[in-house]
Amino acid sequence: xxxxxxxxxxxxxxxxxxxxxxxxxxxxxxxxxxxxxxxxxxxxxxxxxxxxxxxxxxxxxxxxxxxxxxxxxxxxxxxxxxxxxxxxxxxxxxxxxxxxxxxxxxxxxxxxxxxxxxxxxxxxxxxxxxxxxxxxxxxxxxxxxxxxxxxxxxxxxxxxxxxxxxxxxxxxxxxx
Numbered sequence: 324x325x326x327x328x329x330x331x332x333x334x335x336x337x338x339x340x341x342x343x344x345x346x347x348x349x350x351x352x353x354x355x356x357x358x359x360x361x362x363x364x365x366x367x368x369x370x371x372x373x374x375x376x377x378x379x380x381x382x383x384x385x386x387x388x389x390x391x392x393x394x395x396x397x398x399x400x401x402x403x404x405x406x407x408x409x410x411x412x413x414x415x416x417x418x419x420x421x422x423x424x425x426x427x428x429x430x431x432x433x434x435x436x437x438x439x440x441x442x443x444x445x446x447x448x449x450x451x452x453x454x455x456x457x458x459x460x461x462x463x464x465x466x467x468x469x470x471x472x473x474x475x476x477x478x479x480x481x482x483x484x485x486x487x488x489x490x491x492x493x494x495x496x497x498x499x
Contacts, residue, residue, distance in 0.1 A: 426481075465488075
């Protein structure tokens with residue numbers, strides 16, 4: 324999988340309130356504070372929409388917040404969106420502060436290694452990895468059951484965080 328990190332600030336505004344948290348208690352709080360409204364739910368995924376400041380129209384993202392089964396202090400926000408000009412599709416993952424940035428973010432789908440993406444930026448809510456969602460990756464996610472994103476705390480210690488792909492295909496199709 325070829326990763327081409329590219330930050331889109333306008334699309335990023337939709338996700339300003341979509342936070343990754345460092346504990347399950349904060350996950351509930353973050354969900355209550357997330358920007359926008361849930362427009363629809365598709366399996367484990369939700370379409371969340373908001374009109375960012377300065378944007379001419381509402382922008383929506385398909386998202387899922389997850390916490391590692393064995394490490395409740397480690398969670399991710401996984402977001403799929405189309406850019407405001409509808410010219411690109413982006414897969415963006417918000418990982419916790421403290422992850423090892425040079426190791427990037429790994430991705431496996433149903434046990435198959437897809438590759439790694441580099442972190443492009445960190446803010447107070449966490450660090451973002453972002454790739455263009457090309458047709459190959461989109462087909463893989465649509466056909467998969469579980470995507471496992473891997474963050475690293477040390478070069479040797481990866482933490483796999485499973486993301487349920489149930490509803491991904493329907494959610495993506497419903498994404499404006």
